[in-house]
Amino acid sequence: MTEIIEGVVLKTSDYQEHSKILQVFSKEHGLLGIYIRGANNYKSPNFALAQPISHAFFTIRYTDGLSSSFKGEIINPFQNLKLDFTKNIYVYHLFELLLKNLEQHEAHFDLYSLLLKTLNVFENSNDLNLIKLLTIYFELQLLYLLGVGPVVSHCVVCGDTMNIANFDISRGGFVCLNHVDKPHKRYGIATLESLFKLHTSNFEQVLSIANEVNNDVLIDLREIMTNFYMYHLNMTTNAVKYFNKP
Ligand SMILES: [Zn+2]
Structure with a gap:
């Protein structure tokens, strides 16, 4: 039975000569592996669909293993994001956190919605401090979802x-x-207050307080998040090492 799902492509790998396997974070089924035929050929209509960061509808044959898709339709290609190396660091950091921490086939509507809002701001804003703060906000929400x-x-x-x-x-x-x-290192009151605010704010409120969070606080929050994931989930991402590069 086929169905149409909506999702964001987190990762792709080549499969045989012309096909790809996508890891998609879908609205309906959470993390999902999708085999998509012909997507590795730039002449194929599925080529653009099968790129990381693409937000699309996929017509799939859903199974509890690897699902397969033969067509889809792009909702948002996130073209700016795909071409911006600095923004890519933050996007792939979030993608890696999802891939490493979520179970396959478990839907998370709130997290999915948060990911799309976050990608939309990343696509349209060049405010790096805002991008850094929203990354930390997403990481915090993921920790609460994971129960830690x-x-x-x-x-x-x-x-x-x-x-x-x-x-x-x-x-x-x-x-x-x-x-x-x-x-232990002592964090300043501004950092502690920011953590409390991030915990009690929704996405729109975080956007409105972003310019109150200064650089030193952002550096502290980054350090706290990276160390917290390492200590409580025993994991980090490949992107972390690029965070402190100019
Ligand atoms: Zn006490």
Whole structure:
């Protein structure tokens, strides 16, 4: 039985001479492997469809293994994004996080919708600080979805909401003055406040506070996210090493 699904191509690999296997984050089925015949030939109408970052409808034969597709229709090619090396670093970082942390065939409507909103801003904005902040926001939302989101409303040890003094990566959230471990790096109040705001804001609110977040805070937030994924999920991405390059 065929069905039409909507999705974003996260990754492609060549298959035999002219075909490809796509890893697609779909609205209907979550992560999905799709075999698409003829897509490796630039004359094929499926060629543009089978490029990473393409947002498209796919007519597929759905199976619980590898699904197959013979046609589709591009919704948004995200052409600027595809051609911008700096933006690519952030996009492929997010894609890699999805590929490494989500199960196949599990739909996540909210995360799918967040990914599309994020890609749309990346496509249309040249504000690198905004792109960095939205990347961190997406990472935070993914952590909560995976059940390992940081506690940023009270001390993770005693529940105190006053006297918050640091973010402790190994303990998984805020700690108060009584529970600060001396050897750990101390993050500034602006960084802690930004984490709290990112936790309590929706996407549109994050867009409106983006210009309040300064460079030093962004550097701290980047470090916290990278270390948090490493400590709690034991994973990182290939893109991480490019984050600090100019
Ligand atoms: Zn405490």
